[in-house]
Amino acid sequence: MVAITISGANGRAPSIAKKSFPLTIEVGPEDTVETIKKKVATKCPKLYTSRQKLALKGAKAALTDELTVKDIGLASGGELDIKDLGPQLGWRFVYFVEYLGPLLIHPLFYYLPQYIYGKAFEHSELQKYAYGMIMAHFVKREFETLFIHRFSHGTMPARNILKNSGHYHILSGLLLAGDLYRPGYGAAASSMKNTIMSNPTFLNACLGAFTFFEISNLHTHLTQRNLRPAGTKTRAIPRGYGFNLVSCANYFFEICAWTVVLVMTRSAACALFLGAGGFQMAVWAAKKHKNYKKEFGKDYPKGRKAMIPFIF
Structure with a gap:
């Protein structure tokens, strides 16, 4: 298992869960981005998976749900940005x-x-x-x-x-x-x-x-x-x-x-x-x-x- 830290994109944590970020979760190298979203939603229920946009630290492009932790280069841990997409x-x-x-x-x-x-x-x-x-x-x-x-x-x-x-x-x-x-x-x-x-x-x-x-x-x-x-x-x-x-x-x-x-x-x-x-x-x-x-x-x-x- 590796630790991934998730913080608000551009330094701004999602307003509906400000106190929860930065957030650290543990995942395996073969776990997917969707799995990360589910773990975030478990700790921040208001941020259900479809409201979340996850991206590599400092990047704008959203990570697709099918990518694994290894695919995005975080097999040894690292950081991700999260953005609240609003009600879906x-x-x-x-x-x-x-x-x-x-x-x-x-x-x-x-x-x-x-x-x-x-x-x-x-x-x-x-x-x-x-x-x-x-x-x-x-x-x-x-x-x-x-x-x-x-x-x-x-x-x-x-x-x-x-x-x-x-x-x-x-x-x-x-x-x-x-x-x-x-x-x-x-x-x-x-x-x-x-x-x-x-x-x-x-x-x-x-x-x-x-x-x-x-x-x-x-x-x-x-x-x-x-x-x-x-x-x-x-x-x-x-x-x-x-x-x-x-x-x-x-x-x-x-x-x-x-x-x-x-x-x-x-x-x-x-x-x-x-x-x-x-x-x-x-x-x-x-x-x-x-x-x-x-x-x-x-x-x-x-x-x-x-x-x-x-x-x-």
Whole structure:
């Protein structure tokens, strides 16, 4: 066993446990950073493991939980810095809250137009299709969150939940619902009569394409789930349907599904949501693609793009 001293980063001990630091714990050379965090949490219960950022003395980069004491060069003892990351929320809870917003907001606009638009009116077939497709999308997202996704990072700062939820609650919730279910898209609207947006063949084609892309997206999530055994953070190269062309096939099919909604509705709010979401997914895809190539090197398929086949 060796002794490791843990003190506050930049000389500032975590405010919720100032009197406990500097703190000395004993570990073995093969113990992991996660083990160190658990021992810290045992002595300072308020600093549960996901609130802790451990780094080598004077360094800024966080040590990953899988590294051993020997890996970080402290097999003979030494010092670590600790930083309190603040209250944390589990990613599964965060995603559940994000997708719950549209599931609550869209029914309000759809079923209570008299209170929102000042009058009741008959919904057009387009509005009925759009409502069913959007609700199905977010029900699917909730199902995936609860039963399919495995998260490499367990938590995020609690303060970020408002920012994360805002994208869905405002853009795909209030703005999209407010635009789609207004009287201008209603059955009696002159702009809807005798147009392609009231054509059953067009609407059914859009529904078919949307369903195809949603099922494809679900398939990619199942592929990703099977890459990571339960309870681990194992990473592997995704292969198979969609992934033979891009690193982030799930993002590609997500964008395709929402593009169908945009083509069907011609909604400015849908275009805004798709544009904002597409940009963010492109940023994430570029980062993931780069990390895949760095991690797997020559084993990673050379012909793949990040998110859009043959383009990006």
